[in-house]
Amino acid sequence: MYQYNDTDQTLIEERVAQFRRQTESFLNGTISDDQFRALRLMNGVYIQTHAPMLRVAGPYGLLNSKQIRKLAHIARTYDKNYCHFTTRQNIQFNWPHLEKIPDILEELASVQMHAIQTSGNCLRNTSSDHLAGVCIDEIEDPRPYCEIIRQWTTLHPEFAYLPRKFKIAVSGAKLDRAATQFHDIGLHLINNDAGETGFKVLVGGGLGRTPIIGQVIKPYLEKKHLLSYLEAILRIYNLFGRRDNKYKARIKILVKESGMEKFSDLVEQEWLQIRDNLELSSERIDTVKLQFAPPAYETDAVNDTSFAQKLENRSFATWIKYNTATHKVPGYHAVFISLKAPDCPPGDMTDTQLDAVADLADKYSFGEIRSTHRQNLVLADIKQVDLYPLWQQLESLKLATPNIGTATDLICCPGLDFCSLANASSISVAKEINEALDDLDYLHDIGDVKINMSGCMNGCAHQSVGHIGILGVDKKGSEWYQLTLGGSSENEAAIGERLGPAVAKDQVTQAITTILDVYIKQRLDDESFLDMVKRVGTNPFKEEVYANN
Amino acid sequence: MQIIKDRQIIDDNWTFVSNDAELEAGNISVSLTRWKNDKQQLLNSKDNIGVRIGPSDSVDDIGADLNDISLIELDFPVFTDGRLFSHAWLLRGRYNYQGEIRATGHFMPDQIFYLSRVGVNAFNLENTQDLPVALATLNDFTVNYQKSID
Numbered sequence: 001m002y003q004y005n006d007t008d009q010t011l012i013e014e015r016v017a018q019f020r021r022q023t024e025s026f027l028n029g030t031i032s033d034d035q036f037r038a039l040r041l042m043n044g045v046y047i048q049t050h051a052p053m054l055r056v057a058g059p060y061g062l063l064n065s066k067q068i069r070k071l072a073h074i075a076r077t078y079d080k081n082y083c084h085f086t087t088r089q090n091i092q093f094n095w096p097h098l099e100k101i102p103d104i105l106e107e108l109a110s111v112q113m114h115a116i117q118t119s120g121n122c123l124r125n126t127s128s129d130h131l132a133g134v135c136i137d138e139i140e141d142p143r144p145y146c147e148i149i150r151q152w153t154t155l156h157p158e159f160a161y162l163p164r165k166f167k168i169a170v171s172g173a174k175l176d177r178a179a180t181q182f183h184d185i186g187l188h189l190i191n192n193d194a195g196e197t198g199f200k201v202l203v204g205g206g207l208g209r210t211p212i213i214g215q216v217i218k219p220y221l222e223k224k225h226l227l228s229y230l231e232a233i234l235r236i237y238n239l240f241g242r243r244d245n246k247y248k249a250r251i252k253i254l255v256k257e258s259g260m261e262k263f264s265d266l267v268e269q270e271w272l273q274i275r276d277n278l279e280l281s282s283e284r285i286d287t288v289k290l291q292f293a294p295p296a297y298e299t300d301a302v303n304d305t306s307f308a309q310k311l312e313n314r315s316f317a318t319w320i321k322y323n324t325a326t327h328k329v330p331g332y333h334a335v336f337i338s339l340k341a342p343d344c345p346p347g348d349m350t351d352t353q354l355d356a357v358a359d360l361a362d363k364y365s366f367g368e369i370r371s372t373h374r375q376n377l378v379l380a381d382i383k384q385v386d387l388y389p390l391w392q393q394l395e396s397l398k399l400a401t402p403n404i405g406t407a408t409d410l411i412c413c414p415g416l417d418f419c420s421l422a423n424a425s426s427i428s429v430a431k432e433i434n435e436a437l438d439d440l441d442y443l444h445d446i447g448d449v450k451i452n453m454s455g456c457m458n459g460c461a462h463q464s465v466g467h468i469g470i471l472g473v474d475k476k477g478s479e480w481y482q483l484t485l486g487g488s489s490e491n492e493a494a495i496g497e498r499l500g501p502a503v504a505k506d507q508v509t510q511a512i513t514t515i516l517d518v519y520i521k522q523r524l525d526d527e528s529f530l531d532m533v534k535r536v537g538t539n540p541f542k543e544e545v546y547a548n549n
Numbered sequence: 550m551q552i553i554k555d556r557q558i559i560d561d562n563w564t565f566v567s568n569d570a571e572l573e574a575g576n577i578s579v580s581l582t583r584w585k586n587d588k589q590q591l592l593n594s595k596d597n598i599g600v601r602i603g604p605s606d607s608v609d610d611i612g613a614d615l616n617d618i619s620l621i622e623l624d625f626p627v628f629t630d631g632r633l634f635s636h637a638w639l640l641r642g643r644y645n646y647q648g649e650i651r652a653t654g655h656f657m658p659d660q661i662f663y664l665s666r667v668g669v670n671a672f673n674l675e676n677t678q679d680l681p682v683a684l685a686t687l688n689d690f691t692v693n694y695q696k697s698i699d
Contacts, residue, residue, distance in 0.1 A: 031659075035628065038628070121631075155693065157693075157695075158663075161660075238634070
């Protein structure tokens with residue numbers, strides 16, 4: 001993975017010093033609440049229900065064992081012994097003291113980490129495919145481009161006060177695991193007719209209150225023009241994006257209101273004027289690529305003969321089936337660490353678990369850990385022979401629940417328990433759903449169902465693209481939940497359709513189990529949940545869920 | 550009044566004259582509207598003219614006049630309006646404007662590092678007691694990742 005040079009290190013250290021001064025100015029009253037709000041948000045500091053929340057960047061989800069140990073240390077020293085992994089592959093601490101945040105940032109900087117632009121109306125952390133570099137369907141590894149974009153976006157002087165936040169995702173595989181169609185800019189590495197690799201550029205996608213699928217603005221962009229094209233889009237957005245209403249300020253609204261043709265004309269005109277000055281040289285790309293060179297895979301990994309016998313252990317075999325993915329190198333597997341154990345808030349990890357996972361990464365996976373868009377972790381390079389001992393150790397850490405891609409692998413925001421924006425709680429509802437689906441055979445029979453649940457319209461947990469979406473709303477002071485069906489953030493992107501009136505908090509779990517029962521009864525052969533919803537629509541589900549009303 | 554210009558704290562020798570006021574002695578700046586309406590008269594009576602623009606103005610409107618304009622003031626109605634950052638970039642990067650570009654109005658001392666990177670070289674702060682701190686923030690970073698105007 002990318003290793004900082006002197007410039008990178010100097011930059012984050014200088015940012016820590018700057019934020020320390022800004023925090024001190026706020027605490028001694030020299031800068032106002034409003035001013036500090038903008039400054040702290042641009043460094044990942046929110047003021048939440050109970051305490052400030054600090055969001056630390058996980059650049060395109062890539063972390064090393066040293067960094068994971070540092071997160072454990074911070075959780076122990078400055079927080080309540082845990083942290084939370086988000087859908088943007090970032091890490092959140094829910095209980096730090098504001099005056100200690102500069103110290104935390106200094107600790108992070110010592111392991112090449114920061115909280116720069118993890119919040120605020122600026123260019124956010126670039127996200128990517130958690131199986132980048134190891135998956136079998138990859139056109140090209142997206143991570144070098146993510147790193148180039150990370151650097152370009154970091155402290156970009158012109159685009160720090162945008163109309164609204166701005167998120168970029170890059171995917172390099174045939175299956176889009178990075179939800180690129182739901183980002184302000186989605187980049188997809190593709191081959192053109194001449195066999196060269198470049199980017200398909202999408203713009204104007206997004207979730208939140210107005211979920212919109214991104215549209216193609218450039219069917220093929222040469223790699224050398226990556227940064228000039230991004231700059232052109234950003235300049236047009238910065239100049240013309242709406243600033244009169246924060247709910248209409250995202251680029252998706254600008255694209256929608258101006259129309260794609262006019263918007264892309266503006267971008268094109270701007271781009272033609274800057275592209276020659278901002279070319280990305282192939283030398284630069286190659287230098288960054290070197291940092292993502294494959295690790296030293298062992299050629300004898302494929303010779304393991306013990307595996308078939310190990311698979312006779314049914315629990316192990318189940319875990320292999322659900323929590324591992326095929327690796328491009330024979331004899332290796334990618335392993336998912338489930339952060340969705342029945343009694344744990346989705347995406348949360350304790351300091352003890354973090355330390356242990358860092359040790360496992362060192363022992364089995366070249367010291368590298370990835371965070372995923374669905375709030376789990378990945379150890380990307382596990383030798384087949386190591387799978388069994390790794391599974392045993394993950395089991396003992398409660399990190400081996402075999403539920404990746406199933407109904408209990410749900411995405412969930414912190415909700416009313418922590419977030420000051422939320423209308424309804426999500427963690428307690430997630431727990432109830434998880435408990436109701438505790439029969440693994442039943443869960444596995446249901447198969448691939450993605451449940452996403454957000455505690456408010458802002459949609460941090462991407463409910464509108466969940467196969468089943470759950471959205472918490474406030475109705476006269478009590479918590480209600482709207483259900484949607486049929487959303488997807490993968491290649492066949494779709495926004496879920498509302499099932500009917502919102503249901504009360506104590507009815508959510510029953511509604512979900514009813515929906516799943518309808519699926520089990522009415523599916524054809526090996527039809528997936530999403531396929532069935534596409535085939536039959538929402539009516540059969542609606543009839544059952546609202547049968548008693 | 551003192552301002553920061555070219556990394557120094559100096560006395561300001563410009564006066565902004567509102568649309569209906571008489572022209573004062575010395576260097577004056579006027580609104581974009583007044584500039585458009587009275588361009589010739591202003592050029593005849595003054596050696597140095599400044600024009601004040603806001604976020605919703607287009608830099609292209611003064612693109613052809615830049616040789617006659619010695620100062621462009623970027624007037625912040627609120628510090629969160631980032632359009633002026635692009636205006637500054639366009640003035641330097643697209644029109645190669647060599648005169649003074651000055652931030653004025655409601656912006657924060659903590660923004661002047663980024664403003665200086667996009668080509669703003671003078672800063673008229675709301676509170677002059679912030680001048681020394683603001684000046685020091687120009688040294689917040691010794692490295693950067695991307696090309697801009699600086």
